[in-house]
Amino acid sequence: MQGFQAENSFSLYWEDNIGLTNPPHWLAAKASPLSPHQVQVFMKLMEENKFASHLHLFCKQANVVCSTNALVKKTMDDTTLPPIAQWNHIKEKYDRLPNETPLSVATQGGLPYFRESMVKEGGFIPVPDLRDPMSYKSFLPRSLASKIPFSFARIKELKKIFDVKDGSEMDEYIQNTLEICEKSPIRGEQCTCTTSAEDVIDFVVEKLGHHVRVWSTESVEGSYENVTIGAVRLIHGNLSEPPTLCHSMPFLFQVYYCHVFQNVKVYEVDILTRKKVNYVIMACHYDTTMWDPNNLAFKLLGFGPGLIEVCHWLNENALVWTKTL
Numbered sequence: 001m002q003g004f005q006a007e008n009s010f011s012l013y014w015e016d017n018i019g020l021t022n023p024p025h026w027l028a029a030k031a032s033p034l035s036p037h038q039v040q041v042f043m044k045l046m047e048e049n050k051f052a053s054h055l056h057l058f059c060k061q062a063n064v065v066c067s068t069n070a071l072v073k074k075t076m077d078d079t080t081l082p083p084i085a086q087w088n089h090i091k092e093k094y095d096r097l098p099n100e101t102p103l104s105v106a107t108q109g110g111l112p113y114f115r116e117s118m119v120k121e122g123g124f125i126p127v128p129d130l131r132d133p134m135s136y137k138s139f140l141p142r143s144l145a146s147k148i149p150f151s152f153a154r155i156k157e158l159k160k161i162f163d164v165k166d167g168s169e170m171d172e173y174i175q176n177t178l179e180i181c182e183k184s185p186i187r188g189e190q191c192t193c194t195t196s197a198e199d200v201i202d203f204v205v206e207k208l209g210h211h212v213r214v215w216s217t218e219s220v221e222g223s224y225e226n227v228t229i230g231a232v233r234l235i236h237g238n239l240s241e242p243p244t245l246c247h248s249m250p251f252l253f254q255v256y257y258c259h260v261f262q263n264v265k266v267y268e269v270d271i272l273t274r275k276k277v278n279y280v281i282m283a284c285h286y287d288t289t290m291w292d293p294n295n296l297a298f299k300l301l302g303f304g305p306g307l308i309e310v311c312h313w314l315n316e317n318a319l320v321w322t323k324t325l
Contacts, residue, residue: 010197017201019211019324026216027319030254031197032141034062039141046147046161055163063138064253065170066162110224113297114311116284119269123229127271130220130280132248132316133173139254142196150195152178162252173250180249180257186290191259193249200246203258204321207244215266215320217313221278222271230270230277236322239263245283248317256319263287266320281314 010031014023022028034042042058045051051058059066110128118125140148149157155178164170181193190207194200204212215235236243243266246258263286270279289306291297297310314320 013198013201017205017210020213024214024216026317027197027214030138032062032139032144034141034144038062039144043144043147051161052163055161062140062253063136064140065134065137066164066252111300112312113300115301116265116309116311119229119232119267119282119311121229121232124226125229126226127222127224127280127313130217130223130313130315133250135248135316137252137254139197140195142198145195145199145253148195150178150181150193152182164252170252174252177249177251177255177257181255185259188262188287188290189259191257194246194256194258195253197254200256200258200319204244204246207260208321208323211324212321213324215268215281215322216318217280217316218278220316221276222273222280225273228272230272232270233268234265235268236264236266236320239265239286241323243283243323244319244321245314246319246321248315261285261287266322281318281320282311283314283320284309284311 010028011023014028015021032039038061042051042054042062045054055066058064110126112128114125139145148161149155152175155174158164159166159171159174162170164174177193185191192199192203194203239262242260242262242264244258244260245264246256249255249257265284265286267282267284268279269282270277286309287306288297288308288310291305291310293304295305298304301308301310
């Protein structure tokens, strides 16, 4: 009942701001399961510096990740796929990849970047890991998320609250996410990190207005496979009307890195895997002028900034928003 109330609350905010009847079911399911009473209790515990002794209860009730939460590894494990690819959670940091990094390492499991011409019906392409490393985590309520020290300057305080150990996998995730969220945007990019479901909606409405459509990759089927390409459908081709892309970030609770880029086309692509037909979202960037010359995309494709378009798949839980009016 509590989870249903949370989804209903999120759906109401959605309907008040977005010109669509219902949010995607999987996105609505990420709404915080905490009741208003529970939120008040945990906020009071934070104010009184008593939160640490209730951390395990908070993690369980809020459906977030803590180092004391034994479900983290178990939930992430998938015996049908190899371990989560190491580059998967640092995809946004490719422009700082050392020059000497072997491409065989950088491209483990599939091609993270490719040319638009490489995606043609009937062709083949190796697909990388499409999984979100922690796909099951929920948002925090906005009132509670605003109390969390979400910055590098306060990272010690953040790690203390959630009992995250130095050098742990979660420590690395936190540092990577905060670094991405605090980096300066390149010219022509508008970006933010959203720590609540309401923040995501507010950013989209600010950039695109109320009349939008949302697109996402159907599933992770095809990860690590050399798939056959089926139908390729252009779903956004107006280069003067940039879409908004939101990437799910590895963090203690659900965080999205949302950004608006000029000169982007978006496609929906059917891929034929061993098990089924999946459809994945592909974004192609046509203006790479301001990209770092050491970006992995150029290492893979053999060109430099501004000379080619660069395409990539949208991972599990990622969102693409486009205008409808």
